[in-house]
Amino acid sequence: xxxxxxxxxxxxxxxxxxxxxxxxxxxxxxxxxxxxxxxxxxxxxxxxxxxxxxxxxxxxxxxxxxxxxxxxxxxxxxxxxxxxxxxxxxxxxxxxxxxxxxxxxxxxxxxxxxxxxxxxxxxxxxxxxxxxxxxxxxxxxxxxxxxxxxxxxxxxxxxxxxxxxxxxxxxxxxxxxxxxxxxxxxxxxxxxxxxxxxxxxxxxxxxxxxxxxxxxxxxxxxxxxxxxxxxxxxxxxxxxxxxxxxxxxxxxxxxxxxxxxxxxxxxxxx
Amino acid sequence: xxxxxxxxxxxxxxxxxxxxxxxxxxxxxxxxxxxxxxxxxxxxxxxxxxxxxxxxxxxxxxxxxxxxxxxxxxxxxxxxxxxxxxxxxxxxxxxxxxxxxxxxxxxxxxxxxxxxxxxxxxxxxxxxxxxxxxxxxxxxxxxxxxxxxxxxxxxxxxxxxxxxxxxxxxxxxxxxxxxxxxxxxxxxxxxxxxxxxxxxxxxxxxxxxxxxxxxxxxxxxxxxxxxxxxxxxxxxxxxxxxxxxxxxxxxxxxxxxxxxxxxxxxxxxxxxxxxxxxxxxxxxxxxxxxxxxxxxxxxxxxxxxxxxxxxxxxxxxxxxxxxxxx
Amino acid sequence: xxxxxxxxxxxxxxxxxxxxxxxxxxxxxxxxxxxxxxxxxxxxxxxxxxxxxxxxxxxxxxxxxxxxxxxxxxxxxxxxxxxxxxxxxxxxxxxxxxxxxxxxxxxxxxxxxxxxxxxxxxxxxxxxxxxxxxxxxxxxxxxxxxxxxxxxxxxxxxxxxxxxxxxxxxxxxxxxxxxxxxxxxxxxxxxxxxxxxxxxxxxxxxxxxxxxxxxxxxxxxxxxxxxxxxxxxxxxxxxxxxxxxxxxxxxxxxxxxxxxxxxxxxxxxxxxxxxxxxxxxxxxxxxxxxxxxxxxxxxxxxxxxxxxxxxxxxxxxxxxxxxxxxxxxx
Numbered sequence: 001x002x003x004x005x006x007x008x009x010x011x012x013x014x015x016x017x018x019x020x021x022x023x024x025x026x027x028x029x030x031x032x033x034x035x036x037x038x039x040x041x042x043x044x045x046x047x048x049x050x051x052x053x054x055x056x057x058x059x060x061x062x063x064x065x066x067x068x069x070x071x072x073x074x075x076x077x078x079x080x081x082x083x084x085x086x087x088x089x090x091x092x093x094x095x096x097x098x099x100x101x102x103x104x105x106x107x108x109x110x111x112x113x114x115x116x117x118x119x120x121x122x123x124x125x126x127x128x129x130x131x132x133x134x135x136x137x138x139x140x141x142x143x144x145x146x147x148x149x150x151x152x153x154x155x156x157x158x159x160x161x162x163x164x165x166x167x168x169x170x171x172x173x174x175x176x177x178x179x180x181x182x183x184x185x186x187x188x189x190x191x192x193x194x195x196x197x198x199x200x201x202x203x204x205x206x207x208x209x210x211x212x213x214x215x216x217x218x219x220x221x222x223x224x225x226x227x228x229x230x231x232x233x234x235x236x237x238x239x240x241x242x243x244x245x246x247x248x249x250x251x252x253x254x255x256x257x258x259x260x261x262x263x264x265x266x267x268x269x270x
Numbered sequence: 271x272x273x274x275x276x277x278x279x280x281x282x283x284x285x286x287x288x289x290x291x292x293x294x295x296x297x298x299x300x301x302x303x304x305x306x307x308x309x310x311x312x313x314x315x316x317x318x319x320x321x322x323x324x325x326x327x328x329x330x331x332x333x334x335x336x337x338x339x340x341x342x343x344x345x346x347x348x349x350x351x352x353x354x355x356x357x358x359x360x361x362x363x364x365x366x367x368x369x370x371x372x373x374x375x376x377x378x379x380x381x382x383x384x385x386x387x388x389x390x391x392x393x394x395x396x397x398x399x400x401x402x403x404x405x406x407x408x409x410x411x412x413x414x415x416x417x418x419x420x421x422x423x424x425x426x427x428x429x430x431x432x433x434x435x436x437x438x439x440x441x442x443x444x445x446x447x448x449x450x451x452x453x454x455x456x457x458x459x460x461x462x463x464x465x466x467x468x469x470x471x472x473x474x475x476x477x478x479x480x481x482x483x484x485x486x487x488x489x490x491x492x493x494x495x496x497x498x499x500x501x502x503x504x505x506x507x508x509x510x511x512x513x514x515x516x517x518x519x520x521x522x523x524x525x526x527x528x529x530x531x532x533x534x535x536x537x538x539x540x541x542x543x544x545x546x547x548x549x550x551x552x553x554x555x556x557x558x559x560x561x562x563x564x565x566x567x568x569x570x571x572x573x574x575x576x577x578x579x580x581x582x583x584x585x586x587x588x589x590x591x592x593x594x595x596x
Numbered sequence: 597x598x599x600x601x602x603x604x605x606x607x608x609x610x611x612x613x614x615x616x617x618x619x620x621x622x623x624x625x626x627x628x629x630x631x632x633x634x635x636x637x638x639x640x641x642x643x644x645x646x647x648x649x650x651x652x653x654x655x656x657x658x659x660x661x662x663x664x665x666x667x668x669x670x671x672x673x674x675x676x677x678x679x680x681x682x683x684x685x686x687x688x689x690x691x692x693x694x695x696x697x698x699x700x701x702x703x704x705x706x707x708x709x710x711x712x713x714x715x716x717x718x719x720x721x722x723x724x725x726x727x728x729x730x731x732x733x734x735x736x737x738x739x740x741x742x743x744x745x746x747x748x749x750x751x752x753x754x755x756x757x758x759x760x761x762x763x764x765x766x767x768x769x770x771x772x773x774x775x776x777x778x779x780x781x782x783x784x785x786x787x788x789x790x791x792x793x794x795x796x797x798x799x800x801x802x803x804x805x806x807x808x809x810x811x812x813x814x815x816x817x818x819x820x821x822x823x824x825x826x827x828x829x830x831x832x833x834x835x836x837x838x839x840x841x842x843x844x845x846x847x848x849x850x851x852x853x854x855x856x857x858x859x860x861x862x863x864x865x866x867x868x869x870x871x872x873x874x875x876x877x878x879x880x881x882x883x884x885x886x887x888x889x890x891x892x893x894x895x896x897x898x899x900x901x902x903x904x905x906x907x908x909x910x911x912x913x914x915x916x917x918x919x920x921x922x923x924x925x926x
Contacts, residue, residue, distance in 0.1 A: 161706035165766075168664055169720040169773065170693030179719075183710045313788035427877050457651035458815065462859035462873035484789060487861035491868055510865045528793035529863050530822035533842060534800050539822070541793030545758050 008259020011194075014252035022068040031059045033066040033219040042235045052237040054227050064242050066219035071201050071249065074131070074213075074220075078138045078200030083193045085139065086146025087186065093147065094154030095177060105151075108144040116141060120203060121212060129212045131204075138203060145196070146189050153185035160184075187264040194257035198250040205246060221246050274301035275343060275446055275478050276325065282337030283320050283329070285549075291336065292550045294320050295502045298338070302446065307472055307479045309493035309510070311486060311525070315546060317502040318482045322448045324348075325480075326363050327355055342446070360387055364439030368451040370431035374423040380434050381407075381419025387441040402441070410437045411467055429460035433467070440471065446478045447471075453488065465492055486529060490514060495583065498522045501546050501557035503573070508583035518579065518590040521558045556587070564589040600678060601639035602777055602809050603663065608636040608672035610658055610833075614882065630881045631833040632658040633669065638828050638838055640777065645803055645810040647824030647841060649817060649856070653881055654830040656813045660779050663811060664698055665689070676777070694724055697770035701782035703762035707754040713740075713765050714750025721772050739768040744798060760791035767798065771806070778803075781813045796822055817860050821845055829853045832881055832889040839914020849908070849916035849924045852890045888918065896920065 004012075026033075037057035045052040051060035093101035114122070123137035124130075157163060158181070166176045205222025207213030209229075214220035216227075221242040228238025283295035295317040302308045310318045323329055325340055327347065340347040342362060347355065359365075367373040375383060385403045407415035410433045423431055432452060439447055449468065453461035469492055472479045481492055489496050490510065497507040498521065506519035517523050524542040531537045544561040547553060553560060559569040568588055578584040610633040616625070632655040640646045648656045661667040663674060665681050674681050681692060700706035707716060717736045721727060727735045737747045743764040754762055763783065770778060780799065784792045800823055803810050814820055820827055820841065827844050829837040829852065837850040848854040855874040862869075876893045879885055885892050891901035900919050908921035918924070 161700040161702055162708045164666070165698070165700065165706055165769070166708075167666065168693065168698050169723075169769070170690055171719070171723060175723075179711075180708050184708070313790065429877050457878075458817070459651065459855060459859045459874045460877060462861070462869075463875070465861065466873050485861065486789075486863040490863050490865045491861040514863065514865055525789055526863070528789045530793075530796070530818040531863075532821060534797075534822050537822075539793040539797060541790050541797065543794070545760060545788075545791060 005259055005262045007255045008263060011252055011254075011256030011259045014248075015256055018068060018072060018249060018252060021065065022072050025065040025068060029062050029065060031062040033058060033063045034217040042231065044235070045237055051241040052235065054224070054235070054238045055231055060224065060228075060238055060241050063219040063224050064221065064245050067221045067224060067242060067245070070214060070218060070220045071204060071246075074134075074204035075197040075200045075249075075253075077131075077135045078142070078203065079193050079196050081135070082139050082142045082196075083146055083189065086143035087150045087189050089143065090147035090150025090189075091154060091177065091182065091185070094151035095158060095173075095181065101151075104147060108147060111141050111144045114141075116199075117203065117206065120207070121210070124207065124212045129207075129215065131214055134204065134207055134213050138200065142196070145192065149188050149192055150185055153188050154181060157181050157184050187260075191257055191261045191264065194253055194260055197253045201246060201249060273303060274341075275304045275306075276302040276480075277341040278321075278325065278338070279341075280338035281321065281324060281335065281340065281348075283317070283324055283333060284336040286332045286334070293336070293502060293552070294333065294549055295324070298499075298502075298504050300497055300504065300507060302478050302480060304445070305472070305476045305478055306495065307469070307481065307493045309489035309496035310480065310482045310499060311484065311489050311496055312499035313484060313525075313546060315501075315549070316499040318499050319450050321499070322365075322450060322480055322482050325448060326359050326365060328365070360390065360439075360444065361442040362444055363446045363448060364442070364444035365448040366432070366435050366439050366450070366452045368454050370428065370435045370455070371423060373435050374431060374438075376423055378422075379419065380421055380423060380426065381415075384419070384434070384437050384441050387438055406437045406441050407434075409440065409471070410434075411463075412437065428456050429463060432456060432460075432464055436464075436467065436471070440475070440477075443475065444477060446480065448480050448482075450482045451484070452481070454483070454485075461488075468492065486514075486525060498525065501552060502549060503557065503586065505558065505587065506583070506585040508579055508585075509581060512579065512581060512583070516591075518577075518585040519558075519587045520562050520564050520589070520591065522585075523591055524561075601675075602642045602644070602677060603640040603811070604673075604675040604678075605639070605659075605663065606637050606673045606675070608633045608659070608662065608674065609670045610655075610662065610667070611670055628882055631655070631884050632881070633662070633672075634833045634884075636672070636830075636833075636835050638835060640809050640811060640826075642776070643803070643807050643809055644826060645800075645812060645824045647820035647827040648811065648813045648830060649815065649820050649827060650830030651815060651856075651878060653832075653878065655833040655881075656830050657781055659830070660698075660781050660811065660813050663777075664696055664779055665692060690724075694726075694773040695775050696777045696779065697773055697775035699763070699766050699770050699778060699780040699783040701785055703759045703766060703786060704754075706766050707762060709754055711753075712750065713752050713754065713757070716754075716765070717750070717769050717772050720769065724773055726773060735772070739772055740765075742771070742802070743768045744794075758791075760787055760795060763787060763795055764798065767795075767802070771802065774806075775808070777809045777811060779811045779813070782815070783812070784819060785814065785816065792819075799823060817845070817857060829856065832878060832884045834889055834917065836890065836918070837914070837916040839910070839916075840912060843912050843914060847925045849910055849914065849921040850890075850918045851894045851896055851924070853916075854924075855893075 040053050040057040041055050043049050043053040049059045051064060053059055089104050093104045119141045120137045123140055124133050127133035163176060163180055166180050204213050208220045208222030209226040214223050216223060224242040225239045231238055279299050281295060281298040284291040284293050298321055312318045324335055335348050338348060342358060381403055384406055385399045388399050388402055403419060404415045407419060412418050412430060412433050453464050456464060465488060468479060483489060493510050495509050496513050497504045500521045506522045513522060517526060528539060528541050530539060542561045547557055555571045556569045556573055559565040574586045574588045576584050576586050611629040612632055614628045616627055636659060650656045662669050676692060684692060714736050717739055718732050721732050721735055736750055740747055740749055745761060745764050784795050787795060802808060812824055824841050827841040828835050831852050837844060837853045844853060845857060848857060858869060858871055859873055874893060879892055887902040888905045891897040905917045905919050907915050907917050909915045910921060910925055
């Protein structure tokens with residue numbers, strides 16, 4: 001760990017801070033993120049309400065802290081299943097080729113024929129609003145990135161002499177894949193995944209904002225921004241603070257991704 | 271040396287990395303006369319390519335000249351501005367690289383690439399360019415120049431590509447041609463053709479040639495004089511016959527002894543152990559000392575001064591081979 | 597012949613179909629193909645070192661891959677120890693793996709960058725049960741020492757080694773299964789002169805000490821002459837000459853062998869060749885010339901060369917595929 005580059009140390013540190021905030025933050029707060037208090041609506045930031053209050057008198061600070069839980073969960077659920085599915089498809093297609101490879105790559109072409117957000121919105125619109133359906137929609141579209149990254153890496157590694165050597169030494173396919181191919185192709189996907197979390201949170205927030213993701217009164221950053229949208233001129237703090245939270249989270253993951261890239265793929269240069 | 275076309279004196283080249291400068295080439299001096307074929311031979315990483323690239327200042331990023339001078343026909347090049355260098359590159363000094371495919375632009379026809387150099391240096395007007403292009407292409411032995419002029423680099427064979435690269439380098443009749451491993455990527459029968467071509471052209475055009483190679487055979491067949499480089503330094507320089515007959519530096523001997531000359535039973539090789547040092551961790555003194563069978567304590571502390579050969583050239587060694595070795 | 601050959605390659609054919617544009621296929625144009633092996637035959641005796649020499653695209657690498665069982669021939673037989681390798685069952689294939697091993701050209705890409713040297717050598721030993729599992733570490737140390745590396749190299753990653761050291765690791769790994777035939781494809785081409793000589797001597801010593809047979813594929817005639825007792829010369833997918841290296845190199849029977857030898861720049865300035873180099877370039881292997889493939893460049897070509905040349909047997913266990921082979925060695 002001591003040899004980690006600075007961006008990785010910072011990224012990991014910030015990520016741990018976010019997780020601690022998501023787990024323990026709500027416990028330390030006295031307020032409730034959904035209880036309305038119309039007496040205190042649209043208060044500017046103060047000691048009692050550090051981020052001010054929204055039109056229904058809910059503390060924006062409380063809601064943003066609770067939102068951390070939801071938005072980290074969105075990041076996780078949007079990326080991990082997709083990472084596993086996409087990488088597996090890419091590995092099988094890239095290594096063995098043939099019909100499966102052709103089929104999966106044609107499906108990939110279809111999946112990316114539409115802009116990412118448009119495709120997700122269209123699928124959610126069909127399935128109905130809600131987080132679960134959003135996860136499904138993201139999975140349907142986003143596996144493609146992982147499958148393509150892994151596949152293109154495999155096509156290179158497959159031709160490397162050490163994979164040929166493993167063949168000549170009489171190793172089985174499973175062993176070659178697990179020991180010689182996978183460790184050399186997975187890094188690119190991992191690096192991509194850490195920055196993909198940012199995209200996932202943005203997607204979650206965008207859909208929340210559009211009313212297709214998390215449903216009110218849930219404390220989700222995109223939703224909070226949407227709440228504040230009508231009051232932007234009178235009470236800009238409602239939208240500004242969750243917006244800042246999104247940016248801060250994005251910076252954390254982006255540092256993490258950069259750091260991972262430096263450590264895992266030193267050949268890309270520092 | 272008077273009458274030298276190119277005079278390199280005390281050349282030092284360094285790579286800047288994390289604030290520190292790693293020496294790639296140290297105190298290299300040599301002179302090339304008009305019409306002469308000069309070889310620079312050594313193993314990978316010895317600085318031979320870096321040295322000739324420095325002559326026309328085609329150095330990689332973060333690599334720069336740290337000491338010494340390069341004079342071509344009296345023009346100082348080592349610290350010259352790009353504007354000063356431009357007319358000299360191409361018109362005064364041409365260059366041929368190892369890999370002709372990457373040295374040629376893939377989206378421009380071969381003929382246009384030859385003509386481009388002519389135009390840049392204002393040789394032969396609009397239509398004269400075309401004539402001169404075909405003339406140069408015939409000169410380098412490209413069959414059917416009209417057809418080949420219309421082709422793209424990938425449509426040509428490796429040998430034809432290298433001929434094209436030579437044609438481009440020759441388009442403006444340079445007085446000096448730098449060739450960096452020009453035949454290493456080619457098959458042996460094509461290599462023989464290209465080496466023959468370079469020799470013929472040099473004699474016909476009265477042009478000097480600096481040939482950088484790892485292959486002592488190529489040097490023997492092509493060059494008049496040769497410098498042997500090791501770990502960034504010239505360790506020996508001599509007329510070609512002397513290097514092969516009476517090498518003075520133990521590294522030259524080691525190189526010669528590493529070339530197979532028959533079956534193992536008849537001519538066993540006795541290679542020196544070890545490998546060249548990492549430029550960043552060069553030992554003090556003579557860089558060859560750790561591998562040298564003739565080293566003494568002084569070799570490990572101080573780089574030897576230059577001793578002149580009687581018939582030109584010289585060597586940098588405290589314990590040279592006795593005359594008549596080999 | 598005193599011994600039955602370890603490897604016997606008989607009438608081997610291999611063509612690679614070229615990708616045919618859809619329109620060409622619809623128009624009924626014939627499938628074009630690259631000739632990689634055309635009626636190739638040779639044998640390697642136990643403990644023999646056989647050199648396969650030729651220029652790029654002559655099919656020598658494809659031949660090596662077929663011998664290793666990585667690529668099936670279109671036609672012909674490859675017998676290893678008398679057994680047809682195309683007809684082996686799974687167990688037989690596994691056994692063949694242990695008997696025939698390979699050393700690669702590029703020491704940088706032939707080792708898994710994420711595996712320590714020791715682990716890379718131990719893996720095949722463990723998998724094939726070459727020694728009892730308690731003795732694997734010892735065996736790895738022994739192999740490292742055998743190829744001239746310190747035992748401490750086992751703890752290193754490939755990126756920490758030089759090209760020559762990696763090539764030694766590649767050799768140790770190939771030896772780990774105690775093969776009887778080692779196929780080396782341009783195994784010293786990527787190495788510097790002084791390191792190349794070290795690895796050449798290592799290969800020669802190993803062959804002598806372990807009783808290995810060697811199939812040494814190279815474009816470098818000097819290296820072949822140094823290491824190999826017998827040689828096969830390839831041109832455009834055909835073997836044009838075969839025999840003891842010393843005899844073939846001293847008195848080549850095929851004009852291509854002679855041209856190849858003449859083209860090697862000799863490290864001797866007093867022997868600057870005045871002979872004009874062989875003109876032209878090898879024709880495309882897609883549509884090789886009929887008859888003798890070399891006739892388009894051969895200074896001696898006559899009209900008879902348009903018919904396929906016979907395999908002319910010559911004294912001293914050699915042959916050449918040239919109509920005039922017998923005249924050349926007189």
